[in-house]
Amino acid sequence: MRRTILFFIAGLLVGPVTAQHDHSAAPTVAWTQQPLLLPETGRRERDVARLRAVGISAPSVSVHAPAGDPEVRQREFTLSDGTARISSAAPQIGNYHWVVLREASPDSVRIASTAWYFSNPGASPEVLLATPKHELEIVPQPLPREHGQYRESEKWRFLVRLHGQPLVGQRLTLETEFGSRSQFVTDASGVATVLFPRDFPPPPTEQAGGHGRQSAAFVLSSEHAEGGQQYLTAFNLRYGPDAERGRSLGWGAAFGLAGMLAAAPLLRRRQSREVPHA
8 A cells, every 4th residue: 555655656746747858848949939940959070960940840951062063062851850960961061051941831931041060171152152042031241251150249241132132121130049139121232231239148257258169049030021922031040259358358357456566555655654653
């Protein structure tokens, strides 16, 4: 009888724990409602990446390479449980690859896109970016260089085009993982100049001035209606803190220390004058 009661209690305890675990595994993010392609955490492989679809559903992702034979320039990778395992076009073809997830219905098309850098040498992504890949697109002009990244307080240009043609006066929305949200409008050439917000929280004191590589997610999105179709496109990647943050903290500490050292003799003289002589 006692053993039966113990098993019953154990079942009550395990049930809620299992339910909580399943709920936490749901592919959602709190900072945006836009469709995303996010890298899975864990050890990175040289020629392989795992990307997770968030807020969008499709059977496969399209990966566009910057070079290679026609049959490898665009390849499809099946999603399993919302995750795709993608690879470069060939071992000798690296640099940026463009990744697209497209969800279509009779009256709407939703796109999640990102760029993935494979570390092998490869062709410049200039032609890759210039080539239309789907209906409504947000195209970096250009992408950051190898080992580079978008950063706070920097301005970067993005082209918005529909069916390969630039969209003039098109609204572009930027959202960041830290809750910033801003909007921009494309110019006569379909290009919007996007200013990345200075919204990284200050690092802990022990990390100030350190060399750890920080980054956070952002997404750019745009919507357009035409011919009875509603198009939504999103481009997500990561950005880093202003490079001057650590330097500013370091110089501030140095100037503060210098000021204290300079003031020390003055304080000693003042104290010596104030001490009464016997």
